[in-house]
Amino acid sequence: MPLQILIISDNESFTTYLGELLQDAGHATRSVAQEKEAFPAIRRQKPDLIILALEASKIAPLAIEHRVQTPEGPRSVPVIVISECLRLEAELLQVFDFIGKPLDVKRLLEDVAAVALRKSLPSQDQELEPRLAAVFSRHILSRSGLHFDQRNRPALTRGLLKRMSALRLTDFKEYFQYLKEHGEDRHELQKLLQFLTVGETYFYRYPAHFEVLKERFAEHAISTAPIRIWSAGCSTGEEPYSIAMALMEALPDWRQRDIRIIATDINNRSLKRARDGVYSPWSMRITTPEQSQRYFRRVGESFLIRDEVKQLVQFSHLNLSIPCREPVCDELQNLDAIFCRNVLIYFTPETACGMLQRFTRALKPSGLLFLGHSETLLQRGLDLELRRRERSFYYVKSASAAEPGVITPLPLAPPAEADPYSGLTAEQIRLATAWLNEQKPWQGEANPTPTQTPPQPSERSDRSQPPEPSRPVAAAQDDAQLLQAARELFDREEFDPALELLELVLRRRPDLPEALVLKGFILAGKGALEQALTTSERVLALNDLLPEAYFLKGVLLDAADRLDEAAREYRKALLLDHDFIMPRFHMGRLHLRQGRLAEGTREIRNSIKILSRCGEEETIPFSGGLTRAVCMLQLQNTLARVT
Numbered sequence: 001m002p003l004q005i006l007i008i009s010d011n012e013s014f015t016t017y018l019g020e021l022l023q024d025a026g027h028a029t030r031s032v033a034q035e036k037e038a039f040p041a042i043r044r045q046k047p048d049l050i051i052l053a054l055e056a057s058k059i060a061p062l063a064i065e066h067r068v069q070t071p072e073g074p075r076s077v078p079v080i081v082i083s084e085c086l087r088l089e090a091e092l093l094q095v096f097d098f099i100g101k102p103l104d105v106k107r108l109l110e111d112v113a114a115v116a117l118r119k120s121l122p123s124q125d126q127e128l129e130p131r132l133a134a135v136f137s138r139h140i141l142s143r144s145g146l147h148f149d150q151r152n153r154p155a156l157t158r159g160l161l162k163r164m165s166a167l168r169l170t171d172f173k174e175y176f177q178y179l180k181e182h183g184e185d186r187h188e189l190q191k192l193l194q195f196l197t198v199g200e201t202y203f204y205r206y207p208a209h210f211e212v213l214k215e216r217f218a219e220h221a222i223s224t225a226p227i228r229i230w231s232a233g234c235s236t237g238e239e240p241y242s243i244a245m246a247l248m249e250a251l252p253d254w255r256q257r258d259i260r261i262i263a264t265d266i267n268n269r270s271l272k273r274a275r276d277g278v279y280s281p282w283s284m285r286i287t288t289p290e291q292s293q294r295y296f297r298r299v300g301e302s303f304l305i306r307d308e309v310k311q312l313v314q315f316s317h318l319n320l321s322i323p324c325r326e327p328v329c330d331e332l333q334n335l336d337a338i339f340c341r342n343v344l345i346y347f348t349p350e351t352a353c354g355m356l357q358r359f360t361r362a363l364k365p366s367g368l369l370f371l372g373h374s375e376t377l378l379q380r381g382l383d384l385e386l387r388r389r390e391r392s393f394y395y396v397k398s399a400s401a402a403e404p405g406v407i408t409p410l411p412l413a414p415p416a417e418a419d420p421y422s423g424l425t426a427e428q429i430r431l432a433t434a435w436l437n438e439q440k441p442w443q444g445e446a447n448p449t450p451t452q453t454p455p456q457p458s459e460r461s462d463r464s465q466p467p468e469p470s471r472p473v474a475a476a477q478d479d480a481q482l483l484q485a486a487r488e489l490f491d492r493e494e495f496d497p498a499l500e501l502l503e504l505v506l507r508r509r510p511d512l513p514e515a516l517v518l519k520g521f522i523l524a525g526k527g528a529l530e531q532a533l534t535t536s537e538r539v540l541a542l543n544d545l546l547p548e549a550y551f552l553k554g555v556l557l558d559a560a561d562r563l564d565e566a567a568r569e570y571r572k573a574l575l576l577d578h579d580f581i582m583p584r585f586h587m588g589r590l591h592l593r594q595g596r597l598a599e600g601t602r603e604i605r606n607s608i609k610i611l612s613r614c615g616e617e618e619t620i621p622f623s624g625g626l627t628r629a630v631c632m633l634q635l636q637n638t639l640a641r642v643t
């Protein structure tokens with residue numbers, strides 16, 4: 001079918017060449033110069049396709065991207081960009097195709113033919129069925145090392161749909177074919193990864209880590225050795241800039257020092273934003289006014305990183321899951337510290353194991369390793385000691401570390417007979433062990449500078465080893481621990497492993513209300529609403545003083561549109577636990593849905609009041625793993641919509 005094609009280009013001879021080429025292929029073309037003429041022409045002519053020829057020297061890439069993608073821009077019209085400025089490709093992820101110069105004519109004609117066939121956009125609420133999700137996950141895993149399990153299926157689905165919209169593919173299977181065919185030659189895998197690895201971050205996340213860093217450098221202030229720190233998976237730059245700020249505070253003579261913070265990420269868009277160094281107040285949510293003033297310049301609503309901070313940080317592209325071959329890799333050795341926080345979640349345990357091995361090698365003796373709060377070392381053999389600081393933890397490479405030997409992952413075979421763990425699957429053992437590991441009593445900062453005194457056996461710090469299973473562990477204690485492990489997995493939305501642990505507890509204690517109620521929430525999340533409702537009633541028959549059980553029942557009745565009954569259950573949950581945020585929030589929303597504005601607003605305000613007493617990083621119970629900050633935002637948004 002012939003298309004109406006609008007060519008936007010400032011280069012007259014190229015416009016003529018393109019026009020002739022496309023007319024020969026049976027299409028009608030019009031052309032305009034960029035700048036002012038383009039947008040009126042789009043509105044007037046309503047083209048089926050726009051071809052935008054970009055001269056690198058003329059237009060700032062972001063301005064173009066912005067103009068192409070804004071709602072006033074031609075978002076509903078497919079756009080093909082042709083440019084010699086190849087780095088633009090990573091910026092323009094929503095366009096139908098990006099073709100470099102010299103122009104590949106065959107590819108352009110193929111694209112135009114495809115636009116003629118692909119008329120509609122994919123529906124954004126379609127579900128990715130488990131079998132196909134597994135196919136995508138395997139493909140992505142084998143080529144990038146990124147691991148998408150059931151827990152992050154919504155993120156996978158969102159990312160796929162974004163690329164499918166750009167390519168006007170409506171079907172996941174079709175997109176899979178495209179990904180297989182053009183993963184390399186059209187960089188499709190790279191483009192998809194940009195959507196799959198968008199990273200939540202903010203300045204001074206886990207403040208205790210920066211305190212540890214400051215203390216370490218304050219202690220060694222007289223040394224003039226170069227300082228090298230790696231922020232691996234730095235996202236949009238908040239983490240490496242916070243490191244720079246911490247060093248500036250710890251070392252009064254930082255200007256005379258040789259300091260380099262090497263910040264790497266797989267996502268080019270994030271790296272671009274990091275280099276730009278422009279942040280919204282949301283990134284600054286725990287930054288103090290003094291820090292904002294010292295390290296940022298305020299321009300309107302934005303905060304711009306000051307140049308003196310910027311110059312300490314160097315950003316580079318790096319995929320952590322493949323062997324390191326990029327130029328930056330030469331610098332990643334003899335490091336004082338590595339921050340790799342909230343990145344391991346993207347990897348399988350095997351890949352994560354390889355990465356941790358590499359990190360250990362890259363650190364100096366006594367170097368520091370910081371991981372995210374939910375990431376623990378699940379392997380032995382690494383020359384790292386666990387230390388805790390407030391509610392955070394970090395690792396220190398031993399002062400006399402030799403090259404690390406062979407890393408032994410946790411044993412995957414179930415332990416021998418008569419073991420308290422017998423009957424558990426390998427995954428259950430791993431989870432339970434990881435959790436038990438975390439529960440070991442804290443030995444504190446007994447030995448903050450491991451260079452000086454080797455730890456005595458009695459005050460030995462954790463060695464990232466699985467605990468010696470104390471045999472026999474009392475069954476009741478086991479159950480309590482497994483239940484706690486299940487609760488933590490549940491809070492992190494790792495529902496399947498949580499359910500496995502619960503089943504294990506319930507096998508021994510089928511009437512344990514706390515285990516049953518968690519199981520009920522998981523069943524509800526999986527859509528087994530009837531079964532979940534029966535479970536909630538069973539729990540209440542066993543213990544009618546359990547607020548979570550009333551909340552579960554309320555949520556299920558709410559979902560079934562039995563609103564008055566739901567409200568009664570929420571009320572009972574709140575009578576038993578006045579500070580239980582989620583039933584209060586649900587109650588508030590239920591009032592609002594039923595038009596009771598005053599009552600709804602009151603409940604939401606009360607929820608905000610209660611929430612403001614929680615710790616910043618605390619996960620809100622039964623919220624689906626929301627931190628206080630995110631939950632607060634949701635409440636405030638709800639309030640803003642009605643007041």
Ligand SMILES: C[S@@+](CC[C@H](N)C(=O)[O-])C[C@H]1O[C@@H](n2cnc3c(N)ncnc32)[C@H](O)[C@@H]1O
Pocket residue numbers: 144145146197198199200201202205232233234235236239264265266267270318319320321340341342343346372
């Ligand atoms: C949640 S962010 C963490 C940002 C920061 N470290 C923090 O904790 O605030 C995770 C980052 O890991 C990056 N990432 C994911 N897979 C990666 C890989 N294979 N190689 C390098 N970076 C990766 C993502 O692009 C994202 O920017």
